[in-house]
Amino acid sequence: MKIRVKFRKYGAVRFIGHLDVMRFFQKALRRAEIDVKYTSGFSPHPIMTFASPLGVGLESNGEYMDIECESVTDSQDMKRKLNQASAPGIEVISVKELPKEAGNAMASVAAAEYTIRFREGRMPCLDFSAKIPQFLSQEQVFVEKETKTGHKEVDIRPGIYEMSVCLQEGGGLAIHMVVDASSAGNLKPAKVMEAFCKASGCSLEENALQITREEVFTWALENGEKKLVPLEEIGTDIGTI
Amino acid sequence: MEKLALSDDILMKIEKPARYIGHEVNAVIKDKSKVDIRFVMCFPDVYEIGMSHLGIQILYDMFNTMEDVWCERVYSPWVDLDAIMRREKIPLFALESQDPIKDFDFLGITIQYEMCYTNILQILDLAQIPLLATMRGEDMPIVIGGGPCVYNPEPIADFFDLFYIGEGETQYGPLLALYRECKASGVGREEFLRRAAILPGIYVPRFYEATYREDGTLASFGPNREGVPAKVRKEVVMDMANTYYPRKPIVPYLKVTQDRVVLEIQRGCIRGCRFCQAGQIYRPVRERDVEEMKRYALEMLKNTGHDEISLSSLSSSDYSRLPELVDYLIEECQKRHVNISLPSLRIDAFSLDVMSKVQDVRKSSLTFAPEAGSQRLRDVINKGLTEEAILNGTALAFHAGWTRVKLYFMLGLPTETPEDIRGIAELSNKIAATFFEEIPKEERKNGRVQIVSSTSFFVPKPFTPFQWARQCSKEEFLEKAYFTKRCIGEQLNQKSIKYNWHEADASVMEGVLARGDRRLGQVILKAYEKGCFYDAWGEYYQNDKWLEAFQECGLSMDFYTRERGADELFPWDFIDCGVTKEFLKREWDKSLAGVVSPNCRKQCQGCGANRFGVGVCFEPREAK
Numbered sequence: 001m002k003i004r005v006k007f008r009k010y011g012a013v014r015f016i017g018h019l020d021v022m023r024f025f026q027k028a029l030r031r032a033e034i035d036v037k038y039t040s041g042f043s044p045h046p047i048m049t050f051a052s053p054l055g056v057g058l059e060s061n062g063e064y065m066d067i068e069c070e071s072v073t074d075s076q077d078m079k080r081k082l083n084q085a086s087a088p089g090i091e092v093i094s095v096k097e098l099p100k101e102a103g104n105a106m107a108s109v110a111a112a113e114y115t116i117r118f119r120e121g122r123m124p125c126l127d128f129s130a131k132i133p134q135f136l137s138q139e140q141v142f143v144e145k146e147t148k149t150g151h152k153e154v155d156i157r158p159g160i161y162e163m164s165v166c167l168q169e170g171g172g173l174a175i176h177m178v179v180d181a182s183s184a185g186n187l188k189p190a191k192v193m194e195a196f197c198k199a200s201g202c203s204l205e206e207n208a209l210q211i212t213r214e215e216v217f218t219w220a221l222e223n224g225e226k227k228l229v230p231l232e233e234i235g236t237d238i239g240t241i
Numbered sequence: 242m243e244k245l246a247l248s249d250d251i252l253m254k255i256e257k258p259a260r261y262i263g264h265e266v267n268a269v270i271k272d273k274s275k276v277d278i279r280f281v282m283c284f285p286d287v288y289e290i291g292m293s294h295l296g297i298q299i300l301y302d303m304f305n306t307m308e309d310v311w312c313e314r315v316y317s318p319w320v321d322l323d324a325i326m327r328r329e330k331i332p333l334f335a336l337e338s339q340d341p342i343k344d345f346d347f348l349g350i351t352i353q354y355e356m357c358y359t360n361i362l363q364i365l366d367l368a369q370i371p372l373l374a375t376m377r378g379e380d381m382p383i384v385i386g387g388g389p390c391v392y393n394p395e396p397i398a399d400f401f402d403l404f405y406i407g408e409g410e411t412q413y414g415p416l417l418a419l420y421r422e423c424k425a426s427g428v429g430r431e432e433f434l435r436r437a438a439i440l441p442g443i444y445v446p447r448f449y450e451a452t453y454r455e456d457g458t459l460a461s462f463g464p465n466r467e468g469v470p471a472k473v474r475k476e477v478v479m480d481m482a483n484t485y486y487p488r489k490p491i492v493p494y495l496k497v498t499q500d501r502v503v504l505e506i507q508r509g510c511i512r513g514c515r516f517c518q519a520g521q522i523y524r525p526v527r528e529r530d531v532e533e534m535k536r537y538a539l540e541m542l543k544n545t546g547h548d549e550i551s552l553s554s555l556s557s558s559d560y561s562r563l564p565e566l567v568d569y570l571i572e573e574c575q576k577r578h579v580n581i582s583l584p585s586l587r588i589d590a591f592s593l594d595v596m597s598k599v600q601d602v603r604k605s606s607l608t609f610a611p612e613a614g615s616q617r618l619r620d621v622i623n624k625g626l627t628e629e630a631i632l633n634g635t636a637l638a639f640h641a642g643w644t645r646v647k648l649y650f651m652l653g654l655p656t657e658t659p660e661d662i663r664g665i666a667e668l669s670n671k672i673a674a675t676f677f678e679e680i681p682k683e684e685r686k687n688g689r690v691q692i693v694s695s696t697s698f699f700v701p702k703p704f705t706p707f708q709w710a711r712q713c714s715k716e717e718f719l720e721k722a723y724f725t726k727r728c729i730g731e732q733l734n735q736k737s738i739k740y741n742w743h744e745a746d747a748s749v750m751e752g753v754l755a756r757g758d759r760r761l762g763q764v765i766l767k768a769y770e771k772g773c774f775y776d777a778w779g780e781y782y783q784n785d786k787w788l789e790a791f792q793e794c795g796l797s798m799d800f801y802t803r804e805r806g807a808d809e810l811f812p813w814d815f816i817d818c819g820v821t822k823e824f825l826k827r828e829w830d831k832s833l834a835g836v837v838s839p840n841c842r843k844q845c846q847g848c849g850a851n852r853f854g855v856g857v858c859f860e861p862r863e864a865k
Contacts, residue, residue: 012243013494015258020494027266027492027546030577042601044578045548057253085546087266088243119249207250 001069002098004105004235005082010059013089018053024090025065031085034078037068051105051216051231052112052181055188062113062215064231066098066105075238096235108218111161111228112181114189115212117174122208124197128165128173131200136163143195156195159187161228163196178228181216246334246341247322255321259494260288263314263336266492267544269301270337271311277424278417279345280304280312281335281382285352285360286777291316292491293499295553296351296388300409302487310417313337313345314491317360318367320775326367333367342368346420348382349405352390355754356747356777358397361386362769365400372766374402375447379430383420391444392475392522393703393813396754396761398446402430403437405444406816407476408508410484412442438469442476444816445469451759451812457800459758459810474817477853481508481527486537489544501549501582502541504534506566510555511841511857513848515623515832516612516651518702519555521820524848525856526841531562535569542579549580558587559842567595574599587626588634597641603686606645606693607638613654614664620835621656623706623828628668632675639676645691646672652721652742653699653713656833662721666728666738669694673734692734695741696725698748702755703813704820706828711804712752718745746784747776753801758812761801764790821849 009021016024029036029046038044051064072078075095082092102108118124135141141157159180168174179187189211197204217228245252245262252258273279282301284291291297297314304312313335318326326333332341342348348370350361362372365384371377374384386394387405394404405412416437423433438445450465463471478484490502509526510519538550550570554560567583574581581599586592588607596602611626613619619626635646650665669692676690698718701710713721722742729740754761767790775781791798805811807826814822824847831838838846841857851858 012245012262012264015252015262016494017259020259020496023496024266024494026548030546030548031266031543033543038578042604043548043580046578056258057249085266088264207253210249 001072002100002102002104003067003069003072003078004094004096004098004232005065005067005092006094006096006232007063007065008059008061008091008093009054009063009089010061010091011089013087014057014059017056018050021054021063021090022048022050024087028082028085028090029067032078032081034067034081035069035071037070049104049106052109052186054213055211058211058213060213062213062230064105064216072097072238078238094232095238096232097238098235102234103218105231106183108231108234109181109183109216110219111178111217113162113176113178113214113217115166115174115176115214116189116193117168117172117210117212119208119210122205123173124200124202124204124208126197126200126202128175132163132165132175132196135196135199136160138199141195141199143191156187156192159185160192163192178217244339246331246339251322251325251329255325256319257288257495260316260319261322261336263339265494266546267489268314268337268491269305269312271305273311273338273340275309276311277309277421278307278311278347279340280310280347280349281315281342281345282312283315283348283350283364285317285350285357285364286775287319288316288493289495289497292493292495292497294351294353295499295503295505296409298487298490298503299485300349300413301491302489303410303413303485306485307414307417309421311337315342315348315364317363317775320781323363323367323774332369333364343370343381345382347385349385349387350401351388352386352397353388354777355390355396355751356782358754358765359769359774359776361397361400362766363774366769373399375399377402377430381430383430383433389518389522390755392518392816392818393755393757394444394446395451395759395812396757396765398759399762399766401446402434403443403445405442405476406473406818407442408478409476410478411476412440415440416443435466435468441474444473446759449815453758453760458806459812462810462812462815472815472817475522475819477525477819477855478508478527479853479855482530482533488537488540490541492545492547499551500547501551501580502538502545502547503551503553504538504541505529505553506534506557506560506563507554509856511559512556512625513623513828513838513840513846514612515621515706515828516654516699516702518705521704521825521848522818523555524819524850525853525858526559527856528560528562531566534562534566535573538570539573542574542577548578549582550574551582551584554585556587557583557585558589558592559840564591571595571598588631588638590637593634593637593641602642603644605643606647606691607635607643608647608649609634610649611668612649612651613657613661614650614666614668615661617835618654618657618661618664620837621832622651622654623832623837625837625840628671631668632671635672636675636679639679639690642686644676644686644689646693648672648692648694650694650696651699652696652725653718655699655707655710656835657721659724662725663728665694665696665725666732669729669738670732670734673732673737676737677734690737692738693741694729694738695743696722697743698745700748700752700755703811704816704818704825706825706832708756708811708825709805709807709809709829712749712802714799714802715745715749718748744779744782747779747782749798749802750776750784750787753798756805756811757801760794760796764794764796767793819848819850819853824848 162178509523
């Protein structure tokens with residue numbers, strides 16, 4: 001049985017790296033006594049896949065982990081057990097069963113949505129509502145990318161699906177964006193911001209951005225139309241028996 | 242959002258920020274307005290090392306069961322953060338509350354090895370606590386030292402307000418009660434220390450004075466004021482069944498050295514190897530109750546989610562209920578997909594059977610610690626491991642599928658000759674030969690056998706029969722290592738043998754600090770001021786700076802490595818660790834004569850530890 005777990009990561013634990021989050025869940029699954037399937041051999045470990053590694057320092061409201069279970073209770077019960085076994089800042093928000101044919105979390109990732117805030121005093125002096133459309137109106141946006149052999153110019157414009165400025169609760173501006181997060185074309189939001197600032201004639205200060213991943217999407221067909229949907233929508237609630 | 246002592250800018254810049262943010266599963270958070278005593282426990286090394294230490298977990302659990310006490314943790318900031326904290330004057334903070342530790346009531350530092358002494362100064366310095374105990378004001382925490390190194394606390398005496406000698410479970414209750422009383426009645430730091438000095442196991446260095454002879458040896462050592470005891474006796478847990486054990490140990494996010502449930506099955510060791518300090522200072526041997534161990538194992542696995550459990554003791558094979566415990570663990574762990582690791586097992590038919598059940602024999606290696614290459618020298622050090630036992634054990638293991646063997650030896654042991662060193666190479670060769678003799682060609686799975694022989698350099702330690710022994714110089718050590726390498730190169734099966742040896746200069750320094758006196762405090766301080774810290778990390782150890790420090794203080798390292806006089810007063814003689822100096826001297830004499838001593842279960846050697854009235858000393862003896 002394939003199970004998809006959606007969780008948030010916020011607060012101090014944003015400084016825990018991706019590998020450590022994986023180790024955290026291996027242990028949390030045992031603490032929660034989830035009947036997860038193990039690999040065989042002398043050092044068995046739970047079968048699990050994560051959608052997309054989150055960089056150190058980023059918060060998220062939409063992280064995904066797929067596990068395989070031998071048996072399950074119901075969504076609410078599993079969520080409650082996982083949260084009891086969790087740590088402050090890692091909060092499970094949904095547990096869903098995946099259809100048999102569903103691709104795993106990592107393979108199906110298509111895009112991710114981010115909110116980008118600026119640290120105090122580090123917001124570039126820009127008219128965002130004017131500059132963002134200008135930036136998006138370019139047909140190509142080349143950035144330098146490090147490769148194994150050296151540097152390469154890549155066009156990131158096709159990977160920027162949405163970008164806008166929004167007003168946060170309590171005032172202050174934030175940037176909202178949806179970008180390619182597939183294994184082939186994964187775009188880092190900080191890279192987009194850098195390119196945007198450069199194109200707008202200013203530069204970003206070091207560590208200026210506070211980035212929150214809001215959601216991770218996959219492509220789905222809806223009424224014959226290809227559409228981005230949140231990964232959790234592929235699954236269904238497991239009801240009480 | 243939770244409070245963090247370090248800014249995002251800093252946390253994003255440094256390696257492994259998870260070392261400094263706390264918030265691990267099972268970390269204890271209390272309301273600080275509701276506690277009277279703030280205690281911070283420190284392991285003066287990097288997080289991944291410090292978090293692997295069982296002793297702190299036991300005391301952390303014990304303190305936090307006390308309602309009015311909140312015990313937190315702190316470890317050495319790594320060199321990257323260290324530089325930032327100095328530059329930006331950020332005071333060192335505790336992981337749980339992220340509050341500066343200079344505002345705490347107590348800073349307890351566990352001192353597990355000599356090469357962390359400069360890291361103690363780093364902790365104090367970053368915490369903005371005066372390095373010298375007598376310079377600390379009323380508002381500064383009481384700095385306590387504990388752990389094996391405090392069996393000779395003299396080299397670091399200047400930096401501590403008090404030392405706790407022995408096992409931590411027993412006297413912290415009374416010590417904290419005294420602290421509450423002193424705080425309530427408004428008597429100051431000095432008076433608290435004066436009263437603490439009378440408690441069992443507590444040593445307050447400022448109330449003791451040393452005088453020296455012209456040749457540099459100790460002339461006298463004792464209290465400098467009335468009412469302070471001349472001898473400090475170590476503390477021992479009398480009832481291993483009714484004591485603290487952390488059923489909910491902290492689960493780090495980072496992969497730490499000991500990333501597993503640790504079950505301490507016994508304290509002490511019956512063996513009495515003459516180089517081994519742990520084997521003497523943790524006497525008498527006390528076993529934990531097997532039923533309790535089974536219960537704790539399951540509870541801890543449930544509370545941590547760890548996927549591995551390890552037994553901890555100096556010599557697991559000597560735990561009388563081992564087969565029962567291991568059978569139980571194998572059954573329960575298999576159900577839970579949990580691995581079992583069994584260190585410090587003697588290799589015999591039983592242990593090989595157990596190990597083949599719990600590990601992949603093709604991927605794991607067998608470990609022997611003969612410590613010396615020849616039977617003669619093994620008798621000198623009282624290592625009761627014979628060549629026959631090793632060869633029989635490896636033969637069995639080779640048949641069971643193992644192809645990798647690790648061997649540990651020491652170079653520079655008392656009475657060592659070139660023949661003894663050659664023995665290291667010959668024993669390694671014989672093991673390889675055993676493989677080729679025992680296993681027919683077609684059954685050799687990996688085709689070959691791999692022997693890894695490692696040597697460390699012998700460091701004489703206080704409270705061992707070898708506390709009188711001379712320690713070799715760096716040059717002698719290196720010569721011995723090169724000779725070992727040559728001898729191994731001469732063996733028929735040399736291609737199957739890999740040889741590793743340790744750095745020599747740090748081993749010499751370790752020996753100097755281990756048997757040092759109070760005068761070394763200024764050397765340690767000077768070395769630290771010159772930039773020494775993380776001395777236990779080969780890449781950071783700066784021998785030249787230490788040598789300069791010795792020179793500038795007018796002290797000679799040779800004085801500390803020399804053979805000690807039979808009647809010499811040692812800096813650590815004021816500590817009563819249970820084992821008497823007469824016994825140690827007897828063992829020293831026996832070792833020089835090459836005479837072995839049977840273990841505690843075979844025949845009592847009258848070491849003196851029976852006066853604690855517990856443990857192996859009172860078990861019925863095996864039939865002779």
